[in-house]
Amino acid sequence: GESVGLHLPTLSVQEGDNSIINCAYSNSASDYFIWYKQESGKGPQFIIDIRSNMDKRQGQRVTVLLNKTVKHLSLQIAATQPGDSAVYFCAESDTGRRALTFGSGTRLQVQP
């Protein structure tokens, strides 16, 4: 079946640096992508989403980039803060699927 995967299970960055979390997907029909942040002991929280008719979308300190040619999605976090330490999930769907498909997650550790 289709799958959504992440390149690195753990990413460690220095406070103040920019973070980039990557996600590869295999479903060429995927047309909606979303990032979630999950802090310890909490449920996933929405960060940002993007549709396939866009290449880039920006939020507050976050940017999502979509490269449909190579089926790659990335989440960029500017000026990473200790509060950004969490597990980040990407997920995707297409019009033929009834629900989101999630990746396995990347843990972001922010070093002071």
Next chain:
Amino acid sequence: DVKVTQSSRYLVKRTGEKVFLECVQDMDHENMFWYRQDPGLGLRLIYFSYDVKMKEKGDIPEGYSVSREKKERFSLILESASTNQTSMYLCASSPWGSTNEKLFFGSGTQLSVL
């Protein structure tokens, strides 16, 4: 803000017990979901519901059933709990027309089956 509330944060049950996990949302969302989360496997969909008394199987429905008698409440039932059902269970909801888009999650129930 949407609030999705799961009744228990931690549960410990014995093998063979019937287990009920309860979830309530307060935003009048039509769609509700149950996922389980295991290390290295991400979130996997068990069941979802797009209307009262309506349900659809997700990717891993075996060993589970669900009930949606009221719009705001979605229950996950483990008919006979087994140790391989030890996991974090996440409930989520979304408004009409977006079963495959942005979800609002509860805080999760960590279930241990001994």
